[in-house]
Amino acid sequence: MKNYSTTPFFLLLAVILLPLTSCTEFLDEEFRDGITTDNFFNNDAEAELAVNGVYRILYRTSLYRTRGLDNYYVNGADVVGPSRNVNGQVHNYLIDEGVSDGSGTWNSLYEMARNTALFINSIEGNENLSEGARDQALGELLFLRALAYYHLTNLWGDVPYFRELPSTEELSTITRSDRNMIRTEMKADLERAIGLLPASYSGSDLGRASKWAATALKAKYHLFDREWQDALDESVSIIENSPHRLLDNYADVFDQSDPANQYNDEYIYVVDFTRDPVFGDGNTSRTDDYNPRIRDEPANRNDRPGGPGTPTRVELYSDLLASYGEGMTGFGWAIPLPEIADSTNWEEGDMRYTASIVTKYRGYELSFPYYRKNWNLDQENSPRGNHPENYIVFRLADIYLMAAEAENELNGPDGAYEYVNAVRARAFEPDKPWSGMSQDEFRKAMYDERKWELAAEGHRRMDLIRWGILLETVKATEHRPWNNPGNNIEPKHVLLPVPLEEIQLNPNLLETDPSNNGYR
Structure with missing residues (x-):
């Protein structure tokens, strides 16, 4: 079975379903008869196996298992750094083509894009499947594809884009597409996913994407794109209509001490790792x-x-x-x-x-x-x-703070206090609610409030980028003697260079931007 995680994206055409044994319970099913492109898909179980195969990509070291995404979402900001002189290329902004350019992360995300493109087209309208199974699979695949392009466009900006699996020739000559166009289509896909997915899961299905996970991802897209009304609407929908709630005790949000009880009502979407997986990277380091x-x-x-x-x-x-x-x-x-x-x-x-x-x-x-x-x-x-700890991708406190930020940008702070103060109410005893701020004061106070609430959870660096303050923040932050990111960071570092091995295989990736995001 080929491991795509170390194989350049543009050499990969065949889509192979992985043996689905490990990770969350819904992935703990043996791959028996096999599924090929000649028999996509004969029954509900085969469609579910295909979806599970895409979920399993999230468990890769290049994504959520260790420092894959964390390299570019957690490190290189003002909250996390190494205890000694390690991981310096990332933290110290010594990134370049072929140097910590995220090639492994790129490959895994494009494996998700390829598999979801093929599976969506094979499942949609497939009369071999029941309506419920078809809707469920399509909803999950739309979410997973949107999650892949969310990371791709966040980290690289304009990237190759397709909705159907390209041919080998097309893959070898593909160019980069406009980020805004990609994100617009992903938001439309997520709107569809919201209508297809269930509101919650239980038992062995915990860990699948619900309609609220799709709503949270859509809200994130809108927030990053400064579409304040849409970001507010989606956030408020989760706050008012979802089964999720803020826990009374902040520390309880992160309590993973009981491996059999690692979910709580604040989690909207997590990547659920487990100890001693039978196969694959089902555990986390x-x-x-x-x-x-x-x-x-x-x-x-x-x-x-x-x-x-x-x-x-x-x-x-x-x-x-x-x-x-x-x-x-x-x-x-x-x-x-x-x-x-x-x-x-x-x-x-x-x-x-x-x-x-x-x-x-x-x-x-x-x-x-x-x-x-x-x-x-x-x-x-x-x-x-x-x-076996869960990686928390989306939780409700983040959504409250997103609602507060969007409301302030739209109408000023008066209507935003209720959202931020709901988060602060459990943080202080006695309570210390915000009040009496100007719109700009509220905006700047939110810079720190999100830091205190969400530190080391995979949000900080992208927050600083979308606020336009990454460089000034890194330069003003105290780092330890073995790190000097403030001396090296440049405007180009808000994006990564397209990985060098991809350019070598397909020079057309430089067609729309010969500078490769400023790295040439």
């Missing part, structure tokens, strides 16, 4: 980026509190952690930057700080701060390299 490594911890680790000849602090600490079934076995690659780690930079009384940031654990001061919301030290249920 992203957690290891946020987990400390014991060689760094605790502070003054080689001191001997009991005097010469007694155990060192690190030996005492390791024993203490082990007594709780815990261990610091991670990489420590994704830790809070100094400014966000400093509690004095947060608004006084913001309880999200202690839920998000940890500088002292089980009575020991740590050498570095860490993101408590993203770590899991449990060595039994979440061991190194084999973690």
